[in-house]
Amino acid sequence: MMLRPKFSSLSMIYRNYGAGTQKFATGAKKEPLPSLSDTFGRFHSYLRISLTERCNLRCQYCMPAEGVALSPKSELLTTEEIARIARLFVANGVDKIRLTGGEPTVRRDLIDIIASLKSIEGLETVAMTTNGLVLTRQLVALQRAGLDIINVSLDTLSADKFERITRRKGWDRVMMGIDLGVQLGFNPVKINCVVMKGFNDNEICDFVRLTEEKNVDVRFIEYMPFSGNKWEMEKMVSYKEMVEKIRKRWPDFHALRNGPNDTSKAWKVPGAMGQVGFITSMSEHFCGSCNRLRITADGNLKVCLFGNTEVSLRDAMRAGSSDDDLTALISAAVKRKKKQHAAEPRNLSHLFQRPSMNSVRFYSTRKLSHVDDDGKAKMVDVGGKRVSARTATAMATVKLTFELTKLIRENGLKKGDVLSVAQLAGIVGAKRTSELIPLCHNIVLNSIKVSASLDEGGQCIVLNSVVSCDGKTGVEMEALTAVSVAALTVYDMCKAISHDITISNIMLTGKTGGRSGDYKREEINLRSYDTSPINTEQVTVGAV
Structure with a gap:
């Protein structure tokens, strides 16, 4: 088995958190199969597939204004390879697939991919996370192809602030895309908001007010330490702080019942059309109930979002591996999944440093120790370290x-x-x-x-x-x-x-x-x- 260390892009990270012999299911509920069960009894029924590394925004906490070097198209999964991987995982018990990026709507074959996924017997749900820029043009066709759930990443309700953080215009188009999703009957439209102190924490109640007026599920995501987002502890707003702020405006704001594998803690304002969720990736991790696996755009299987080891399914497929070979490869990777993150999420800050964007690709989660901020080789100064x-x-x-x-x-x-x-x-x-x-x-x-x-x-x-x-x-x-x-x-x-x-x-x-x-x-x-x-x-x- 070939193991290759590599890391996901920041956009894929937040979107993964902000969402849960070929043998096909016959429509009956599948029993958990051992190939997708780890050694801690967790069965993985939820697969997230990144379709691309590209994005049509340049969010400040994600990449530099000029963008980043991308993998050649030949290294990305083809439409057929995505379909094959999906069929294989569904045959082994996956019943929900989420499409992410980068930005999945920039991929020209997106409608074909969704249609091919919906043709797989036993797959109950196809979801997608998007920045919403082109939903007004694409959402009707995507729904017809079979898209079941839509998540829109939106960190501010201010057009000026949107342009400042994304370095692009388009806030009004995103809002129209959300409204179109509501009109088309997506129940609900989910809005993912990464909360950052000093940037949008003063908009928390504004986002909650949206749930009173629209059938939307606003999900507040705790700001996480990943390279490229200039992470600082003081910028993080915790789940507890957000609830306290909301309760000052709505004292009857209350928690709802959650499913066993939900990453979002559900809350609601009494009488509101929609609801609120909190993704507590930093303050209260949810490793014990994790049922998610991830495929990167270039075909690597990640069993843990915070993990730094990946298994290349793309290379195995292109080397002629059979479905049985691929299943064995996947099963071996899942069996190595650890009980929880390498460190408690709230204590992860010491693991991450900002990298030079000239020297490493933007999805890296650590800085190369022998490279300075200008991408030049340097010798590490150990003078301040202890013996x-x-x-x-x-x-x-x-x-x-x-x-x-x-x-x-x-x-x-x-x-x-x-x-x-x-x-x-x-x-x-x-x-x-x-x-x-x-x-x-x-x-x-x-x-x-x-x-x-x-x-x-x-x-x-x-x-x-x-x-x-x-x-x-x-x-x-x-x-x-x-x-x-x-x-x-x-x-x-x-x-x-x-x-x-x-x-x-x-x-x-x-x-x-x-x-x-x-x-x-x-x-x-x-x-x-x-x-x-x-x-x-x-x-x-x-x-x-």
Whole structure:
């Protein structure tokens, strides 16, 4: 299984929060299938598909005024690939699909996509989240194609403020699109509003007043820390604060009953046509009842919105995978879904820093540590960090031929004992990391351990390293350099016999210490590799 770290765009993030052998259902209610159930008993019946990275607005908390670099069209899912993914998920128990972006209405085949989704037996609901700019032109056709639910993202009821935050005109068109949705019978039209202190928190009651006059569901979303939105704790307005503000105007404002998988906490003003919801992604997370999975525009499956690991269904499909293969891939990813976010949402602020828009794509959720705000390479200043005990472990494998495996086992190579030499080379390489990697600090190391094990059955050498120090920065690069140099040494010693040698699986397997906390790679499967050290040499270093 190929895992690729990547992150979603900010627009996809807010829209995902602001919404819940091919075998087709026959119309009867499907029983939860194990392929979409995780290890915590959560069954995932709700799929969100991002159709595009493009958007026709330039919201200040989402992207720079000039826009961002987008993926080539060839990397995005085609209409047929979207339909295939949808059929597969519905066959495994999904009964609701939401289309998001970017901005989904900029995709020319949107009507065809909706029509193809509605043709899938067993799919009960097709929803869409949009900025509403073109609804007056498209909504009738979208409804005819089968669109069941519409969510409109709107952060202000002021035309001037709309233009200021989106860098585009069009507030009146959005409002007309909402009115058209009400007239067409969407029950209700949902309005997603990200509340930001100092920008639109003074409009909360104005939005609530809309629910008295129209059959709309206004859903207030707590401002979340994602790169590109200049997130600051003081800008967040909590669920509790919003309720208190509304109750000053409507004392009888009261909570409604919620469904088991609802992300929005429903409230209502007595006698109002519509209702109000609160999406408490920061103050009260709802991980325990999460039933959502997400597909990015380029075909990656995300099992958690805050997660940084994705599985490429696009690559698997284009490589010829069968539906059974895809189901197995999806099931394995769902089984790895964690119990909740990596950190409590209310404590996420320390994880996010504003990136340079010139150096990373706008959907990144972290800043590259060795890039400055102008996109230039820099060395990290660790002067303000505290000294702490740090360790890092890494591994690599070197695939051999049968002949090489036999010669190494018998120590029959003319250049000598491959395992011992590779082990020593790895130790030397770790000590010289700062000379090899331009932006690495020269660290005083406490200990370097490198082991080299011959796996005869797998015809490969497994290399492992453990590096430790007491310092202000970590030793991940030293551990990775150790196994990389050791692997290259194996190649150098064996190339006279055969060039059919493959170096692979160079990876960090764990780390401890430092501000980012401990890390352990979970998806490693070493089969029956014997990773016990062979002639292990431990070097305890004073001043390296």
